[in-house]
Structures are given as structure tokens and as C-alpha cells.
Amino acid sequence: MIFLTLTERTISENLEQVKDCEACIRGLELRVDLLDADQLDLVYEFPSMVDLPVILTVRKKIDGGEYDGSEEDLLEIYRNALASGYTYFDLDDTINNPALFDQALSRGIKIIRSFHDFEMIPADFISRVRDNYKKEYFIPKAAVAINSTADLYNYFKLCDSLYDIPEKILIGMGSFGFSTRVLTHLTGSLISYTSFNNPNPQLGHISPVKLCQQYRYNQIEDTTNICGIIGNPVMHSKSPELHNSWYSDQQIDYVYLPFQTDNIETFLKLAEFLKIRGLSVTLPFKTEIIEYLDEVDDSVKKIGSCNTVVFQPDSSSRSVLQGFNTDYLGFIKPLHQFMLKKESKLEGKFLAGKKACVIGAGGASRSVIFGLLKYGAEVDLYNRTIDKAEQVARDFGIKAFELKDLQIAPEYDIVVQTSSAGMGELAEIDPSHGYRFSGKEIAYDIIYTPEKTKFLARAEESGASILNGVDMLIKQAEYQHQYFTKGKITAKS
Numbered sequence: 001m002i003f004l005t006l007t008e009r010t011i012s013e014n015l016e017q018v019k020d021c022e023a024c025i026r027g028l029e030l031r032v033d034l035l036d037a038d039q040l041d042l043v044y045e046f047p048s049m050v051d052l053p054v055i056l057t058v059r060k061k062i063d064g065g066e067y068d069g070s071e072e073d074l075l076e077i078y079r080n081a082l083a084s085g086y087t088y089f090d091l092d093d094t095i096n097n098p099a100l101f102d103q104a105l106s107r108g109i110k111i112i113r114s115f116h117d118f119e120m121i122p123a124d125f126i127s128r129v130r131d132n133y134k135k136e137y138f139i140p141k142a143a144v145a146i147n148s149t150a151d152l153y154n155y156f157k158l159c160d161s162l163y164d165i166p167e168k169i170l171i172g173m174g175s176f177g178f179s180t181r182v183l184t185h186l187t188g189s190l191i192s193y194t195s196f197n198n199p200n201p202q203l204g205h206i207s208p209v210k211l212c213q214q215y216r217y218n219q220i221e222d223t224t225n226i227c228g229i230i231g232n233p234v235m236h237s238k239s240p241e242l243h244n245s246w247y248s249d250q251q252i253d254y255v256y257l258p259f260q261t262d263n264i265e266t267f268l269k270l271a272e273f274l275k276i277r278g279l280s281v282t283l284p285f286k287t288e289i290i291e292y293l294d295e296v297d298d299s300v301k302k303i304g305s306c307n308t309v310v311f312q313p314d315s316s317s318r319s320v321l322q323g324f325n326t327d328y329l330g331f332i333k334p335l336h337q338f339m340l341k342k343e344s345k346l347e348g349k350f351l352a353g354k355k356a357c358v359i360g361a362g363g364a365s366r367s368v369i370f371g372l373l374k375y376g377a378e379v380d381l382y383n384r385t386i387d388k389a390e391q392v393a394r395d396f397g398i399k400a401f402e403l404k405d406l407q408i409a410p411e412y413d414i415v416v417q418t419s420s421a422g423m424g425e426l427a428e429i430d431p432s433h434g435y436r437f438s439g440k441e442i443a444y445d446i447i448y449t450p451e452k453t454k455f456l457a458r459a460e461e462s463g464a465s466i467l468n469g470v471d472m473l474i475k476q477a478e479y480q481h482q483y484f485t486k487g488k489i490t491a492k493s
Ligand code: ATR
Pocket: 359, 360, 361, 362, 363, 364, 365, 383, 384, 385, 388, 403, 418, 419, 420, 421, 426, 429, 431
């Protein structure tokens, strides 16, 4: 169930937030410790102002909240709220007041006994949850920091071992723990907390609207196929938005999550545990992942990087892991579409007779070169560091040049910019600056932010046609989508 944690300073501001997401949520948590002092009287009327179950929470400073009054005053707030219509009282497990518990329980108020650890998963995690369960009287709640892939794997297993507790709330905090907020059907958590104030992806917070609309949380069940992206960093990735929107459009039972990852081997164990069906792989794991795969296709072998993994169920207990590269297809498809001016299947050597120049010799460059060669182009490679260019050129049987040689370069039909010069701190740099555009070229920059790099702007001024990396980003994901949702896929090994 999605609950909205109300974190504003006044009841009226909090009510505004409820209006903004009423269709997505199943309940509210009122954080009294975050309210201005003059709002206290309204706390006792609050449940009658909304049409949803409400948790009353007064979180103490030592438990991660803002309340710094005495424990007696804190208990008084709960006592005064006994007849207010709250469905739940959340009380930290450091507070022990059997009289209040009895009064609340006798009125049908459910008690959430919670603990938080902002540093790690504590060694006594299981025993503390079980102690807080106390023979079915209480709903135990644990919110703990997840700091690594190993933590996340451990956390899902710990949650699994608590299967016998029917009502519990289990949250993994931080960007490594983000998936625990979406996959509560696997952690067994009754509630996934959301908030509008802290939709900071690095903390793993999420807004209720995003959880409900992008991740379709309310439709996730045991049968839902899980896919995702691994990388570090990864929480900024546009892939979840793209893949989840296709699942939604096609009405298929899939969900796609960002998994912040620091260890591939451990992640793959977790992937088996969660029965993950498909993975996108991004920096810095595109090469490292290959050694863990059972089968890879020719593009992965030649490019030396894999951005797509399919988990093919096998008769053995472990899936067969198949690796593909859709980066080169994502790069080629927009070029193909642009040259043919229509959508059609990628086949034949449509680049035969075309001379292409590739700038940059990093990871992305290899996918671009592979694609250009595969569809028939003749390719020259230019890079600032010639040694690197020569190494890549040797792998593909093409010629390598220093970047400054662009000044004396012949005319090319296609000029592709694959280096990082042109984005971020290097946004002012045009690595092609020595090249004199004739105006007949197709200039293609795989960068998509900014939309028009210095390189593309100069090419356009000369009359050349320009393409940026937006369509490449979408197309490589579209090809992944086909792999993830197709029935039986066989990769040549
Ligand atoms: P990726 O894997 O994303 O392609 P990378 O492996 O770090 O990234 O490669 C970055 C590419 O950008 C390299 O070709 C790099 O050139 P060097 O091999 O000489 O380092 C290129 N690059 C980075 N900054 C550049 C700049 N200021 N001018 C020209 N090329 C630059």
C-alpha cells in the first residue's frame, strides 16, 4: 500500500498534498514532529478531515525525527489522540508504555513498533523485528540503511525469513535500497512510504505519483516480470521512464527499476533471487559483465561491451545469461531512418560507398564503429590520444589518426562525434574544430545533453544535416525492450 508521509509544517499545506495524489495512495502518515507548534490542536481533528487511514507519528530526534520534547509530553499527544480516529500509532521501540498500548489496542488502533538505523543493517535486525512483533499485537517496522549491493541482497533474504509475520513494514533506505520501496510484494512490507518533499533519488525517496504512475506499484504482483538497469551512478537514468511507459502502453505485466550497483557478482545472485528477467547495463559495468555471461552474441564479442542481459529460464535452478549489445543498433537506426527518410527494417549494407569519420576512441566509439562497418561504411578513426585510437583501429581493421589531422582530412559523408568533449564541463569544446565541413555531411553527435553541441552547431551552420544522441538513447532501449519481452531468445555463442 502506498502511504504518503506528510512532512509540511501546517495541516492545511499537508491537506493540499493529499489532494495532489489521492488516487494513488491508500493511507497517510502525519508526522507531528514536523508540524509547527500551533498546529497541535488540529492533529486531533486531522483523521476526520481526510478519507484515508492515518498513521500518527511523533518521531524523536534520536530516532531521526524532529521532536525534542519530553517523553511524557510525547505520550500525552498519543493519549489525546486516542479518540481522534487514527488507524495506526507509530511508536519507536525505545518507547515502552503498556498502558498506552492497551488503551490504543482496545480502541482498535494498530500499533506500529518501529526502529530506524541510518547507518547500516544492524546485526540484531531479525531479533528486533521479532521482538517488536510481540505475539501479533504489534506491526513491526524497520527502516535501515542499505549501503551496497551485498546489503541489498542480504536485506531481501532477511525480509524473506520474516515471512511468518503477516503484517510488517520493512524499508531499505538510500539509493542502493530503492528497489525495496517498489518491490514490497517481495519484502512483505505492508506499506511503501512516499513523500513529496524528499523525492531525492540519491536517498531512495520517491513521490507517490511516480511510484503509482511510472512504476505502476498498485498493479505489481507475484507474477510481475522484473527488469532493471545496473550502473553506478544510475538513479538519474532515463531508462526506467522509457521502459515502464512501454509496459504501461502495451499493458504487460512488467516493471523496470534502477539498481544502484557496486558489485556485479553479488548483483547477479540477487537477480536470481528476485527472478529478474532482463537487465540494462550501464557504466562502469558494460565490459566487466561479459565474464559472467553464459552466451554472448557477435556484437558483444567484437565491441567488447554488453548493455543488455536476458535471463533465460533453464531446466536447472539457474537461468542462462545471454548478453547483447543494442548500443550499436540504437546508433545505426536513427541514421538509417534519416537516410531512408522512412521507418523500415535494418537490413543490407545501406552505408556501402559512404566514408565515415569517427571522433573519439572510448567505449561508445567501439559500438559506433561496429555499426558503421556492419552496414557497409568505410571508417576512419580520430582521437586526441593516438595510441588509444590505434588500438581500437587494430581491433576493427580501420585507420587511426590524431585529432589534429582533421585539418587535412578528406571530405566525409558522415562525421560521428563519440567523445565526451561537448557535454558537462566540456560543453564548450568542439573536438572536430579542425575539420572543414563541406555542408553535405551528416553530422551525428551521440551526446544528447545539450541537445545541440558546439560540434553540431558548427556543422549545421555549414549546411550539414545534424543528428543528436536522443534517438540513439531511445532506440537502444527499444531494442532492449524487445529482448526483455520476447519469448524465447537464442544468442549465438
Ligand atoms: P566513453 O566510454 O563514454 O566513450 P571514455 O572511454 O572515457 O568514454 O572516452 C572518452 C573519449 O573522449 C576519449 O576518446 C577521449 O580522448 P582521449 O583518448 O584522448 O582521452 C575523448 N576526450 C575527452 N576529452 C576530450 C577533449 N577535451 N578533446 C578531445 N577528446 C576528448
